[in-house]
Amino acid sequence: MRRFMFISGYLFFLVVTGLAGWGLGRSVNNLPLTTTIPIVNPRTLDLYTIENLSKTQIKGGTVLIGEKLSDSLSFSSYLFSFPVDPDFDGRVLKKVTGLINLPKGEGPFPIVLMFRGYVDQKTYTTGMGTKRAGEYFASNGFISIAPDFLGYGGSDKEAENIFESRFQTYATVLILLESLDSLEGWDGQNIFIWGHSNGGQVALTLLEITQKPLPTTLWAPVSKPFPYSVLYYTDESEDNGKLIRRALAKFEDNYDVDLYSLTNYFERIKAPIELHQGTSDEEVPKAWSDELRDTLKKLELEVEYFVYPGADHNLNPSWSLVISRDLSFFQKHLKKY
Numbered sequence: 001m002r003r004f005m006f007i008s009g010y011l012f013f014l015v016v017t018g019l020a021g022w023g024l025g026r027s028v029n030n031l032p033l034t035t036t037i038p039i040v041n042p043r044t045l046d047l048y049t050i051e052n053l054s055k056t057q058i059k060g061g062t063v064l065i066g067e068k069l070s071d072s073l074s075f076s077s078y079l080f081s082f083p084v085d086p087d088f089d090g091r092v093l094k095k096v097t098g099l100i101n102l103p104k105g106e107g108p109f110p111i112v113l114m115f116r117g118y119v120d121q122k123t124y125t126t127g128m129g130t131k132r133a134g135e136y137f138a139s140n141g142f143i144s145i146a147p148d149f150l151g152y153g154g155s156d157k158e159a160e161n162i163f164e165s166r167f168q169t170y171a172t173v174l175i176l177l178e179s180l181d182s183l184e185g186w187d188g189q190n191i192f193i194w195g196h197s198n199g200g201q202v203a204l205t206l207l208e209i210t211q212k213p214l215p216t217t218l219w220a221p222v223s224k225p226f227p228y229s230v231l232y233y234t235d236e237s238e239d240n241g242k243l244i245r246r247a248l249a250k251f252e253d254n255y256d257v258d259l260y261s262l263t264n265y266f267e268r269i270k271a272p273i274e275l276h277q278g279t280s281d282e283e284v285p286k287a288w289s290d291e292l293r294d295t296l297k298k299l300e301l302e303v304e305y306f307v308y309p310g311a312d313h314n315l316n317p318s319w320s321l322v323i324s325r326d327l328s329f330f331q332k333h334l335k336k337y
Contacts, residue, residue: 045251047088048167049259053174053209054268056088060178063145065100075103075138079126079154080145082179086159086168096172097154098147099127101138102185110190110334111180112137114146115173117197117283117313118233126153129196136323137194142330143186144194147176162247166230167260173206189335193271194326197284197313198222201229201262208265215333217274217326220284220313223292226261227251266295272302274329276322278311304329 046052066079080100083093103109116129126148127134134144149169151158158165180186193216195203200221207216222229227248234241251257258264273296277289286307293305306325308318315322 043254044087045161045164045167045255048164048170050205050208050262050265050268051259053170054211056174058088058174058178059085060175060181062182063100063176063179065102066097069099072135072139073104075101075135077101077127077135077138081154082176084150084168084172084175086150086171088171094150094156095154096147096150096156096176097126098145099131099134100146101134101144103138103141103143105141107185108187109141109143109185110192110330111143111145111183111186112192112194112330113173113176114144115193115195115199115202116146117199119152121151124148124152129199130194132319133194133323133326137327137330140327142192143183145176145183147172162244163251169202170205170209173202174209177206177210192216192330192333195219195221204266204269205262207271208262208268211268211270213270213272215272215274215330217276217329219276219315219322220278220281220289221275221292222284223262223288225263227257267299269296269299269301272329272333273304274326275303275305276308276315276325277306278308278313278315278318280310281313283313 047056061083063080063082066081069077069079071077078100079097081095081097084096085091085093112134114130114134119128127146130144130146134146137144148155149158149172150156151165159168177191180191181188191214193203193206193214195201195216196219200218201223203216203218204221204223207214224232230244230248231241234244237244275289275293277284277286279286289305289307293303296303306322308315308322311318
């Protein structure tokens with residue numbers, strides 16, 4: 001009897017599974033030929049829109065002072081580093097290095113955050129693009145601090161995606177801004193920003209994201225819409241911009257570029273600005289700075305605009321005049337404590 005029950009149960013199992021397989025086969029065979037399995041797009045770069053960055057809770061780290069590079073009567077220069085979580089998810093911390101100049105004498109001191117323009121990674125060394133100006137500010141009682149950014153100096157590797165790498169520059173400066181509390185010698189109140197060329201674009205974007213009234217000086221800033229601000233310089237690359245244009249085409253298929261363009265968020269700026277432009281600048285046309293001045297004026301921002309006849313992209317031969325005006329601008333906006 002038990003054997004009969006086992007055989008009957010086994011036959012029932014075969015019939016049921018056979019019917020199920022037949023039904024499954026029919027359901028699969030009856031699917032239209034155009035049916036495909038959808039691919040989920042993670043849209044990882046949504047995080048870096050100006051609006052989303054403004055809503056992100058930024059956590060600072062500890063600024064570590066490293067090797068002393070030079071010493072003078074009024075200040076000392078050091079390497080520094082700080083941890084960066086470029087995705088804000090806590091999974092991967094990267095190290096960013098840079099140059100810091102610490103004034104001597106009785107502190108505490110105000111801080112100038114310095115953002116350089118574009119430099120080829122093959123020739124870049126820490127402090128390139130900010131060293132001379134940073135030393136000038138330090139000799140006049142300001143801590144000057146200039147990050148290398150990911151992929152430069154002794155920093156960790158940048159993101160492989162060229163646009164993710166670009167947007168993580170904003171993450172870096174936001175985290176550095178929140179890390180300044182760990183820096184001994186800072187007065188705890190005064191933060192100023194200095195930006196040159198593409199560093200000016202970074203500075204303007206930082207002001208839009210944070211909406212903080214950080215007095216800012218801009219030397220020939222890149223102030224045009226994204227991605228035009230990138231495409232304008234593609235003729236300087238080895239492949240005449242082919243790689244960038246291919247990457248941009250893919251980016252525009254998935255993202256709204258307007259959400260990443262600083263020109264759409266100028267109304268968020270709350271800071272006084274000093275703007276400098278040379279008439280012989282071959283990298284940033286004077287018309288860009290003219291338009292930026294006009295736009296900021298319409299928004300009723302405090303803007304001082306200086307034009308230097310014959311000056312190049314680095315404001316030579318008017319460098320000394322420009323930097324002295326920056327110092328006066330910072331001193332004018334110093335908060336007393």
